[in-house]
Amino acid sequence: MKFGVLQFPGSCDEVDALQAARHVGDAELIWxxxxxxxxxxxxxxxxxFSYGDxxxxxxxxxxxxxxxxxxxxxxGGGLVLGICNGFQVLCxxxxxxxxxxxxxxxxxxxxxxQLEVIRADSRFTCACAGGQRLSIPAKHxxxxxxxxxxxxxxxxxxxxxxxxxxxGENFNGSLRDIAGVCNEAGNVFGLMPHPEHAVxxxxxxxxxxxxxxxxxxxxxxxxx
Amino acid sequence: MSSATLPSLQDAxxxxxxxxxxxxxxxxxxxxxxxxxxxMYSLLWSEHCAYKHSKKLLRTLPTEGPTVVMGxxxxxxxxxVGGGLVCAFxxxxxxxxxxxxxxxGAATGVGGxxxxxxALGARPIAVLNSLRFGEPSSERSRYLLDHAxxxxxxxxxxxxxxxxxxxxxxxxxxxxxxxxxxxALGLCAREQIVRSAAxxxxxxxxxxxxxxxxxxxxxxxxxxxAEFGEADEDKxxxxxxxxxxxxxxxxxxxxxxVAAGLLVCLQDLGAAGLTSSAAEMASKGGVxxxxxxxxxxxxEADMEPFEVMVSESQExxxxxxxxxxxxxxxxxxxxxEVNASAIxxxxxxxxxxxxxxxxxIGDMPVVALVDECPLYDLxxxxxxxxxxxxxxxxxxxxxxxxxxxxxxxxxxxxxxxxPLFEQYDSIVQSRTVARPGQADAAVLKLADGGALAxxxxxxxxxxxxDPYWGTVAVVLxxxxxxxxxxxxxxxxxxxxxxxxxxxxxxxxxLTEAVRGLGDACRALQTPIVGGxxxxxxxxxxxxxxxxxxxxxxxxxxxxxxxxCGLGFRREGDAIALAGEFKPSLAASELAKLLGxxxxxxxxxxxxxxxxxxxxAVREAVRxxxxxxxxxxxxxxxxxxxxxxxxxxGVGARVTVPAAEPLSALFGEAAGGFVLSGPADVLERLGTSxxxxxxGEVGGQxxxxxxxxxxxxxxxxxxxxxxxxxxxxxx
Numbered sequence: 022m023k024f025g026v027l028q029f030p031g032s033c034d035e036v037d038a039l040q041a042a043r044h045v046g047d048a049e050l051i052w053x054x055x056x057x058x059x060x061x062x063x064x065x066x067x068x069x070f071s072y073g074d075x076x077x078x079x080x081x082x083x084x085x086x087x088x089x090x091x092x093x094x095x096x097g098g099g100l101v102l103g104i105c106n107g108f109q110v111l112c113x114x115x116x117x118x119x120x121x122x123x124x125x126x127x128x129x130x131x132x133x134x135q136l137e138v139i140r141a142d143s144r145f146t147c148a149c150a151g152g153q154r155l156s157i158p159a160k161h162x163x164x165x166x167x168x169x170x171x172x173x174x175x176x177x178x179x180x181x182x183x184x185x186x187x188x189g190e191n192f193n194g195s196l197r198d199i200a201g202v203c204n205e206a207g208n209v210f211g212l213m214p215h216p217e218h219a220v221x222x223x224x225x226x227x228x229x230x231x232x233x234x235x236x237x238x239x240x241x242x243x244x245x
Numbered sequence: 246m247s248s249a250t251l252p253s254l255q256d257a258x259x260x261x262x263x264x265x266x267x268x269x270x271x272x273x274x275x276x277x278x279x280x281x282x283x284x285m286y287s288l289l290w291s292e293h294c295a296y297k298h299s300k301k302l303l304r305t306l307p308t309e310g311p312t313v314v315m316g317x318x319x320x321x322x323x324x325x326v327g328g329g330l331v332c333a334f335x336x337x338x339x340x341x342x343x344x345x346x347x348x349x350g351a352a353t354g355v356g357g358x359x360x361x362x363x364a365l366g367a368r369p370i371a372v373l374n375s376l377r378f379g380e381p382s383s384e385r386s387r388y389l390l391d392h393a394x395x396x397x398x399x400x401x402x403x404x405x406x407x408x409x410x411x412x413x414x415x416x417x418x419x420x421x422x423x424x425x426x427x428x429a430l431g432l433c434a435r436e437q438i439v440r441s442a443a444x445x446x447x448x449x450x451x452x453x454x455x456x457x458x459x460x461x462x463x464x465x466x467x468x469x470x471a472e473f474g475e476a477d478e479d480k481x482x483x484x485x486x487x488x489x490x491x492x493x494x495x496x497x498x499x500x501x502x503v504a505a506g507l508l509v510c511l512q513d514l515g516a517a518g519l520t521s522s523a524a525e526m527a528s529k530g531g532v533x534x535x536x537x538x539x540x541x542x543x544x545e546a547d548m549e550p551f552e553v554m555v556s557e558s559q560e561x562x563x564x565x566x567x568x569x570x571x572x573x574x575x576x577x578x579x580x581x582e583v584n585a586s587a588i589x590x591x592x593x594x595x596x597x598x599x600x601x602x603x604x605x606i607g608d609m610p611v612v613a614l615v616d617e618c619p620l621y622d623l624x625x626x627x628x629x630x631x632x633x634x635x636x637x638x639x640x641x642x643x644x645x646x647x648x649x650x651x652x653x654x655x656x657x658x659x660x661x662x663x664p665l666f667e668q669y670d671s672i673v674q675s676r677t678v679a680r681p682g683q684a685d686a687a688v689l690k691l692a693d694g695g696a697l698a699x700x701x702x703x704x705x706x707x708x709x710x711d712p713y714w715g716t717v718a719v720v721l722x723x724x725x726x727x728x729x730x731x732x733x734x735x736x737x738x739x740x741x742x743x744x745x746x747x748x749x750x751x752x753x754x755l756t757e758a759v760r761g762l763g764d765a766c767r768a769l770q771t772p773i774v775g776g777x778x779x780x781x782x783x784x785x786x787x788x789x790x791x792x793x794x795x796x797x798x799x800x801x802x803x804x805x806x807x808x809c810g811l812g813f814r815r816e817g818d819a820i821a822l823a824g825e826f827k828p829s830l831a832a833s834e835l836a837k838l839l840g841x842x843x844x845x846x847x848x849x850x851x852x853x854x855x856x857x858x859x860x861a862v863r864e865a866v867r868x869x870x871x872x873x874x875x876x877x878x879x880x881x882x883x884x885x886x887x888x889x890x891x892x893x894g895v896g897a898r899v900t901v902p903a904a905e906p907l908s909a910l911f912g913e914a915a916g917g918f919v920l921s922g923p924a925d926v927l928e929r930l931g932t933s934x935x936x937x938x939x940g941e942v943g944g945q946x947x948x949x950x951x952x953x954x955x956x957x958x959x960x961x962x963x964x965x966x967x968x969x970x971x972x973x974x975x
Contacts, residue, residue, distance in 0.1 A: 223805060
């Protein structure tokens with residue numbers, strides 16, 4: 022399989038995402054100005070500060086030519102993973118419900134966090150066991166997940182709440198400890214922590230590989 | 246030439262030149278310079294650009310060695326790291342801007358040092374910082390700390406370069422004059438390094454990056470080369486404003502230009518802006534440059550030519566390009582949404598000529614601008630009495646040893662730095678093996694399975710007590726940090742933060758410190774490949790800062806997976822005290838807490854013996870058999886042990902050598918290590934260095950048996966004490 026990793030001016034973690042994806046398949050960078058997704062089977066919208074995030078995190082990147090193609094790709098059922106700033110971009114593009122607000126502590130915070138897998142049957146977590154803990158770093162200043170109570174209830178019923186911060190780990194003040202959510206169709210997923218920074222024991226942990234491996238498995242199954 | 250009235254001697258004095266310097270400029274220039282020319286001379290002849298009070302001293306430092314690819318004089322030093330790769334690194338200060346506007350001052354300090362690295366064609370892979378503030382009990386210090394840390398994070402986090410390490414100390418003498426030093430390192434293929442010497446008559450000079458505005462005008466001469474006066478608020482407009490997004494594009498664009506082989510030379514714009522970059526580029530290449538100010542993209546339309554030439558607007562680079570490559574250069578800049586404009590040409594005139602609308606408005610010999618500023622001899626004299634008042638005591642004499650340990654762990658200089666480094670992205674680029682707080686040095690893995698290690702250190706109070714031995718100790722501390730992760734030093738960089746060198750006692754501090762720096766680096770065979778000098782760090786009230794040489798050291802190790810952390814790892818491991826450790830309470834953290842006067846001099850250090858233990862520890866770590874390694878620094882053995890316990894989340898039981906307990910537990914010296922691992926491994930190590938097994942890892946408390954009884958603190962108590970800095974970041 023092949024991952025396409027978007028690259029905006031101001032992206033920071035795109036090469037990390039590229040290298041992480043290569044643990045389970047091919048991967049290539051896609052320049053934000055290109056509409057051609059280069060035949061990618063799955064898209065990663067990486068972390069960073071696209072366009073400096075001066076307006077609102079992710080608010081400008083969503084209007085880029087590549088994102089137009091990604092929206093069409095997602096609407097056609099393609100797998101799209103948004104990490105950190107990528108999660109913000111997907112929310113801004115309305116591919117995912119809710120929004121990311123400034124952290125409760127109002128500071129950029131970088132910390133290894135423990136996550137709990139709420140849904141192990143999603144296309145982004147199917148390599149995990151239900152309730153499994155993942156140790157993955159998070160680093161952001163706008164990571165407080167917010168949606169209306171009604172939306173959250175609906176998402177919960179529809180199984181869209183995929184990952185949550187383990188007790189005591191929710192430093193950004195996300196509602197219901199939400200760390201990662203998917204859309205109703207289950208093919209678009211965003212999370213604030215960085216699975217691409219948890220693919221090597223030497224640099225901290227390998228728990229993030231499960232996310233990329235799940236995407237590979239989901240694609241393989243869909244082709245059978 | 247402009248016929249407007251020529252500036253007077255008074256104007257020259259106002260720009261920071263001396264009477265004699267002005268006369269020398271007139272002589273070298275061939276008559277009095279006009280306003281534009283005088284502005285350019287005054288900047289290039291400032292302390293900040295010309296190093297006129299420090300250059301003679303700096304020439305005594307060791308700068309050569311088998312690893313050196315580029316020594317001092319380029320944008321950064323470069324050492325060979327093997328496998329066809331080189332590492333460029335440098336430390337630089339942004340003290341005065343940070344004292345005026347801490348957020349932007351610190352942010353642009355990071356931006357500036359990053360440009361020095363990618364100006365060589367190297368991709369920045371890490372930044373570190375070294376910070377000094379007054380005591381956190383002062384509101385001003387808390388404000389400076391909070392905003393400087395935010396500024397560093399804002400810039401480094403947004404540009405995708407990890408902040409992997411640093412240090413911060415709080416001392417009264419920094420109250421009015423904080424220090425913000427930033428270090429960066431970058432990697433590149435050896436054959437891809439770009440130099441900054443302009444060449445090729447007829448080649449074009451291209452300015453790219455942000456537009457030029459009025460920010461930072463006169464920063465080098467006004468801010469960085471004079472003592473602080475009363476009306477610092479007035480200097481706020483001389484501080485530049487940083488835009489990490491612009492720099493991120495500039496970085497990628499510059500590296501693509503270099504990779505495509507489109508540049509003859511590349512140079513960043515820093516202090517003194519276009520004036521300094523152009524003049525240095527011309528000087529290094531032995532050529533002249535014609536520059537057209539009206540071709541410089543401006544942020545404000547009505548800027549005067551001198552403003553364009555001296556503006557310190559951030560995120561700009563200057564390069565020389567062969568005419569045939571200019572369209573490709575402009576196209577690449579457009580891809581990255583970076584402004585670019587050909588603003589001039591390389592000539593064989595040996596002069597910098599400035600034009601406005603084709604009219605010549607400034608014409609100066611490059612040699613006069615860059616090379617003919619006089620270098621001054623210092624007039625050092627050891628002060629008759631101690632310059633610095635003792636700190637206010639915060640611990641009573643005769644406190645119990647447990648209470649003393651907890652007071653030290655909780656003191657601002659020793660408490661956990663976690664509340665600071667959590668505000669930095671330390672992991673982007675996926676190289677960070679040891680994150681801040683995990684090991685004595687940052688460890689950055691390389692593709693070949695090896696790693697680079699990097700550490701930055703300084704201790705102004707000890708240097709104030711003894712500029713020579715204090716500086717030697719700083720170098721040894723830095724090397725000890727590398728040894729603890731198994732790295733061998735490849736090279737060092739230094740930032741000399743001192744007061745006004747025209748005063749004999751400051752000249753003495755500077756001279757002695759540089760002598761110590763040179764001797765220690767020679768003994769460790771570690772060349773100094775670059776650095777920076779920041780003088781005039783004094784306030785009208787409050788006197789000079791502690792003399793603060795800051796050393797950054799980069800090392801190499803063959804196997805990243807064998808880097809030791811500082812924390813104890815395994816119950817039952819033996820704990821050893823290793824190295825040439827002769828603890829003394831002179832100028833120690835404990836002496837500070839007790840409010841003692843600074844002593845006149847520190848104990849001598851047998852540098853060669855310390856070097857032997859550094860080697861032994863490094864080799865032991867490289868064998869992969871140790872569980873942890875930590876050097877003994879501020880707070881002495883007891884604090885080092887508590888740090889090993891806290892980092893590992895496990896207790897320890899040890900017996901310290903029979904001696905007077907206060908100095909055995911809390912005395913400081915270079916060359917001591919706390920190691921843990923299997924008992925037989927440690928005993929074997931004892932054949933190559935001084936070593937004694939003093940106890941064992943285990944339990945939930947730190948128990949230290951000493952000649953006077955037992956000191957016992959629980960992990961919980963120590964953790965609570967060491968978390969004290971959290972209160973500074975509500």
